[in-house]
Each structure stands twice: as structure tokens, then as C-alpha cells.
Amino acid sequence: MEWRCTWCGKPHEENDPPCDNCGHNTFERAVEQVPTAETDGTTDPVWVCTECGRQHTKNSPPCKRCGNVDLEQRQPDWDDLDELGGTSYRDVLEPRYVAGYAIAAVLGITLVLAYAGVVTLPGMGRPPVPDDVAGEGDRVGDRSIAAVEAAYVEQLNERRDAAGVGPLTNDTDLEWYTAYVNKRTVQSVAGDGRQLRQEERNSVFDYCDDPVTERYIAAETTVDAFDSDASLAEALLDSWDGNDEALTATQESIGVDVHVGPDGRVFVTVAVC
CATH class of the missing domain: 4.10.910 (30s ribosomal protein s13; domain 2)
Incomplete structure (x- = not known):
């Protein structure tokens, strides 16, 4: 073949574009191969970047080194044969x-x-509630923490009823908030995690405009001193100095989390909206 396409390199017998392989409209005379004995290597022509000189085995711009789109067909430079092929370690740098x-x-x-x-x-x-918190968040002895939390809400509703306002209902968003804040507080106090950021404590405002929140440690309360979930819940509610702030008629929902720390202290976080 005397002619080849300047784009894809397909050989043709005559200079009669376009190329039936790629449609390109320019042919050039085929480069005569140099005998293998004279070169000690491949004799196929290569495509050389006109900007940086990198050799390519195919006419497949852009240049893998500098991104230039102009490649020129030449006989290979045997000193640079290590550059032929795909992306090299120098390219990735x-x-x-x-x-x-x-x-x-x-x-x-x-x-x-x-x-x-x-x-x-x-x-x-929102981030997940930590599950690797020291202490107990499910059960301590005969006390079920979930039952204590339910009794806490029930007794607060009894006080709201006595104040002439409607009951609070558990809210999943507030339950996540109080669990996250309480567990992270336990981790921080136990030295197992960083302190809560202000923006994390303020995330309760995503769920209501005028929340009442409190996180506290019932320092004088030990779980084994109570014979029922209700009596423990009452002691925890009494430990909340501002519980009368949760007796407002406009409030409708609540979340509460109780966790017994590794030293036996009871951590409580409550949010009312």
C-alpha cells in the first residue's frame, strides 16, 4: 500500500480520500519500514507530540503527557522507546x-x-447515635432504661394535667436529638470522645422554634436504690430543676434519653417542643 490515512493510519492503494475506516479526508504516502536488523527493535512508525516530543504507538490525541492534540508521524527514536505505550509514572505525577x-x-x-x-x-x-458508649443504655439490673424513659414522660404528663395543659407525645426527631446529645455527653465525660459543639446542641431548632432542653447528671441518684422504673423516673424528673418550663400549653412533643454511665451516675437529656 502506497498511501495511508493521516488520522487512523489505515493503508490505501490510492490517494483517494475519504478514509473508509474513519472518514478522514487527508492521505499521505506510507512510510517505508526500516528493516529490523538495522534498528534492533520495532520498525512501525510512531506518533510524536509536536509540543513535548512524547512518542505514541497510535495516532490517538491528545498527548498523554501534555494534552496537545497535534501528533506527527515519525520513525521511532530508539532512545525514547521506554515512553511508548500507556500512561507512565511520570504522567500520573x-x-x-x-x-x-x-x-x-x-x-x-x-x-x-x-x-x-x-x-x-x-x-x-444527621449523624448516627453512637452505639459504643460506656455504661448502660438498655438495662441496669432489674431496671429497663426504655421503661424508665416511658415512666419519665408519663409522670411529666401527670404534672401537665395537674397544671391544666395537654399531654406530650413522643417525637422521633426529638428522640434522636436527645439520644445523640446524651450519648455524646457520656462519651465526653468518660474521656471517650470530644465535647459537643454548640451547633450540635442547637440542632434541636431544626424541629421547633421554641424548644425547652436540658441535659443533666442526676448525681445523687443510683439505679440500685429504686425498686421500680416509676420511682427511678420520678427521681430523675425531680432532678430537673427547670421541669416547670415543660408545663406550657403550646408544647406538644417530647424526647428523652437516659443513660447510666460507667461510674453509676445517671445522664439525662430531655427536649420539649
Whole structure:
């Protein structure tokens, strides 16, 4: 074949474009191959970047080194044969690749921190409630923590009824908020985690405009001193100095979390909206 397409390199018998392989409209005379004995290597022509000189085995712009789209067909330079082929280690160290790696690393770290609750990203939702908290959040001896929390709400509603206002109902958003804040507080006090940030404590405003919240430690209360869930709940409610703030007629929902720390102290977080 005397002619070949300048774009895809397909050989043709005549200079009669367009190319029946790629449709390109320019042909050139085929380059005569150099005998293997004279070169000690491949004799196929290569495509060389007109900007940086990088050799390519195919006419497949852009240049893998500098991005230039103009490649020129030449006989190979045997001193640079190590550059033929795909992307090399020098290519991946180009600034554009390095910048991409850095961005990917930052995004990965940010996602990990967001999942751990260290940072909050828009659209990612709220972080999970910690489940590796020291102490007990389910049961202590004969006391069921869930039953104590239910009795806490029930007794607060009895006081609201005596004050002439309607009962509070459990709210899933407030239950998440109080559990998250209470568990993180236990971790912080026990030295197993960082302190809560102000924005985390203020996230209750996502669920109501005028919340009443309190997190406290019932320091003088030990679980084994009570013979029922109700009596323990009453003691915890009495330990809330501002519980009369939860006796307002406009309030409708509540969340409460109780957790017994590793030293036996009882941690309580409550939110009323």
C-alpha cells in the first residue's frame, strides 16, 4: 500500500480520500519500514507530540503527557522507546493528576468525618447515635432504661394535667436529638470522645422554634436504690430543676434519653417542643 490515512493510519492503494475506516479526508504516502536488523527493535512508525516530543504507538490525541492534540508521524527514536505505550509514572505525577488526587483525598476524609459526626454536610442528613458508649443504655439490673424513659414522660404528663395543659407525645426527631446529645455527653465525660459543639446542641431548632432542653447528671441518684422504673423516673424528673418550663400549653412533643454511665451516675437529656 502506497498511501495511508493521516488520522487512523489505515493503508490505501490510492490517494483517494475519504478514509473508509474513519472518514478522514487527508492521505499521505506510507512510510517505508526500516528493516529490523538495522534498528534492533520495532520498525512501525510512531506518533510524536509536536509540543513535548512524547512518542505514541497510535495516532490517538491528545498527548498523554501534555494534552496537545497535534501528533506527527515519525520513525521511532530508539532512545525514547521506554515512553511508548500507556500512561507512565511520570504522567500520573503531572500537576493535573496530583490536584485530582488531593481533591479525592479531601472528599474522602470529609465523608468519613461527616459519618462520624465530626462535621455536618448539607444534604447528608444527621449523624448516627453512637452505639459504643460506656455504661448502660438498655438495662441496669432489674431496671429497663426504655421503661424508665416511658415512666419519665408519663409522670411529666401527670404534672401537665395537674397544671391544666395537654399531654406530650413522643417525637422521633426529638428522640434522636436527645439520644445523640446524651450519648455524646457520656462519651465526653468518660474521656471517650470530644465535647459537643454548640451547633450540635442547637440542632434541636431544626424541629421547633421554641424548644425547652436540658441535659443533666442526676448525681445523687443510683439505679440500685429504686425498686421500680416509676420511682427511678420520678427521681430523675425531680432532678430537673427547670421541669416547670415543660408545663406550657403550646408544647406538644417530647424526647428523652437516659443513660447510666460507667461510674453509676445517671445522664439525662430531655427536649420539649
